[in-house]
Each structure stands twice: as C-alpha cells, then as structure tokens.
Amino acid sequence: MSVADRFKSERERLALTQPRVADLTGVGKTTVINWEKGLSSPTAVQLSALAEVGLDVLYVITGQRTGGASAPPPPRAVSEGDRILLDNFHAAPAQVQAGVKTALGAFAPGAGGCKRGKAA
Numbered sequence: 619m620s621v622a623d624r625f626k627s628e629r630e631r632l633a634l635t636q637p638r639v640a641d642l643t644g645v646g647k648t649t650v651i652n653w654e655k656g657l658s659s660p661t662a663v664q665l666s667a668l669a670e671v672g673l674d675v676l677y678v679i680t681g682q683r684t685g686g687a688s689a690p691p692p693p694r695a696v697s698e699g700d701r702i703l704l705d706n707f708h709a710a711p712a713q714v715q716a717g718v719k720t721a722l723g724a725f726a727p728g729a730g731g732c733k734r735g736k737a738a
Contacts, residue, residue: 622656624678629654632672642667 636650643664652658
C-alpha cells in the first residue's frame with residue numbers, strides 16, 4: 619500500500635471529508651485529492667495538524683501502526699468490578715495494600731505461582 623493509499627485510509631477511518639482535511643491543513647480540496655492520488659504529499663506541518671485530530675502519521679509514512687511491538691499497549695477500559703476493587707484497595711491501610719501486593723505477586727508470571735486460576 620502506498621503513502622497515498624494509507625493517507626486516504628486514515629482520512630476515511632477518521633470519517634474526515636476531503637474538504638475538512640483541506641480546512642485543517644490550510645490547503646484546497648484539490649491538493650488533498652492530489653495527496654490521495656500520490657501526485658504530491660502533505661508537509662510535516664500539515665501531518666502534524668492532522669495528528670491532532672487522530673491521524674496515525676507513522677502509519678501514513680511507514681505503513682507501521684503507532685502502538686506496534688515497541689510501543690506500550692493502549693490502556694484497557696476499567697470495568698465496574700475492577701473500579702470497585704481499586705477503590706477498596708486504595709482505601710485500605712498501607713499494611714493491607716502491602717499484603718495484597720505480596721499475595722498477588724505469587725501469581726505473577728515466572729513467580730512459580732498460579733497463572734489464570736490454573737495450578738502451575
């Protein structure tokens with residue numbers, strides 16, 4: 619997939635119209651069309667403006683998504699049960715928190731304990 623194709627796919631992923639991209643980058647709609655045809659490319663300043671609305675610039679340029687193997691995983695949503703558990707943990711005295719951390723540490727990978735509820 620070419621830079622032009624990746625640019626267009628990112629624009630569509632973000633549900634941005636060509637006129638909206640033109641407005642965000644200070645160019646005309648024809649310029650955006652030319653970017654998507656591969657006849658020209660946006661500047662770093664223009665890509666930076668689009669990054670502010672969610673464009674994955676690394677993907678457009680290299681084909682590699684931000685958040686690849688070298689990037690930390692995106693944060694997971696916290697369920698209601700997890701939120702209650704965390705609230706209770708933070709409300710507990712420091713000694714209780716230390717005991718919980720020690721107990722859970724026994725289940726960590728490589729700690730010789732259990733994983734995912736199964737005996738090691």
